[in-house]
Amino acid sequence: MHVARELLFRCAMEHLKLKPLPYDMHALEPHIGRETVALHYEKHHAGYARRLKELITSKPEETANLEWMIRRSEGAIFNNAAQIWNHDFYWRSMQPDGAGAPSGALNEAITSTFGGFERLRRDFLEAGAGHFGSGWLWLVSHRDSLRITTTPDADLPGRYGDTAILCVDLWEHAYYLDYHDERARYLEAFIDHLANWEFAGANWSNARRALRSCDARVDDRPPKLARDRPRTPTPREDGLPGRLYIDWRAQQDSNLRPSGPQPDALSN
Numbered sequence: 708m709h710v711a712r713e714l715l716f717r718c719a720m721e722h723l724k725l726k727p728l729p730y731d732m733h734a735l736e737p738h739i740g741r742e743t744v745a746l747h748y749e750k751h752h753a754g755y756a757r758r759l760k761e762l763i764t765s766k767p768e769e770t771a772n773l774e775w776m777i778r779r780s781e782g783a784i785f786n787n788a789a790q791i792w793n794h795d796f797y798w799r800s801m802q803p804d805g806a807g808a809p810s811g812a813l814n815e816a817i818t819s820t821f822g823g824f825e826r827l828r829r830d831f832l833e834a835g836a837g838h839f840g841s842g843w844l845w846l847v848s849h850r851d852s853l854r855i856t857t858t859p860d861a862d863l864p865g866r867y868g869d870t871a872i873l874c875v876d877l878w879e880h881a882y883y884l885d886y887h888d889e890r891a892r893y894l895e896a897f898i899d900h901l902a903n904w905e906f907a908g909a910n911w912s913n914a915r916r917a918l919r920s921c922d923a924r925v926d927d928r929p930p931k932l933a934r935d936r937p938r939t940p941t942p943r944e945d946g947l948p949g950r951l952y953i954d955w956r957a958q959q960d961s962n963l964r965p966s967g968p969q970p971d972a973l974s975n
């Protein structure tokens with residue numbers, strides 16, 4: 708292998724290393740048991756990482772980082788890459804010491820979008836319970852407000868121009884040992900006891916900052932240079948699938964990241 712390519716390959720593989728859990732495996736008890744977390748992290752989450760490595764070996768993607776694969780790939784490579792990203796986000800959407808409550812700018816946005824936390828909670832539970840089959844439940848930044856949404860299988864809101872604020876894994880492996888088929892009880896435990904509103908608040912602030920800087924770039928652009936600039940992907944006005952836009956930088960607050968090798972550094 709060419710030296711430069713081998714270096715890129717090693718770098719990419721470093722990016723794909725499994726992120727450590729942000730807490731001990733028993734830390735979410737009694738709401739999510741140690742056995743669930745161990746199986747979920749060591750078998751399911753690690754399994755996606757292992758399969759992704761197998762899939763990209765000797766392929767053009769083998770020197771790409773996770774974000775590139777999510778943005779540019781389809782099929783099995785997309786599914787496994789997206790599941791790694793979603794699980795990293797899920798583990799960080801929970802905290803061991805009780806859910807607390809949203810505060811600051813996020814709390815203001817909740818009041819303006821939902822009228823208050825109780826309505827958000829109700830809509831969140833309804834959306835999660837109503838989602839058919841496997842997938843993910845999200846609180847997202849949709850343009851200038853909050854929105855609750857679900858995605859099937861490995862899909863994620865970044866593909867539709869939204870920025871993830873908080874998420875819940877709706878696959879049965881996330882709750883079956885603790886709650887059997889009672890997804891509603893699992894979702895209640897999440898929102899009442901586990902949701903990490905500090906993480907959500909930081910994601911909301913970052914999303915707002917990214918949106919403002921994007922607006923500023925557009926507004927400040929001298930008209931004569933506009934046509935020479937590369938087009939920045941922007942969310943579709945109608946919010947429909949088709950335009951891929953993931954603001955990864957908004958989700959990379961260094962304060963929220965564990966120590967050790969990080970898989971999702973952006974090259975641009």
Ligand code: MN
Nearest residue numbers: 751876878881
């Ligand atoms: Mn899962």
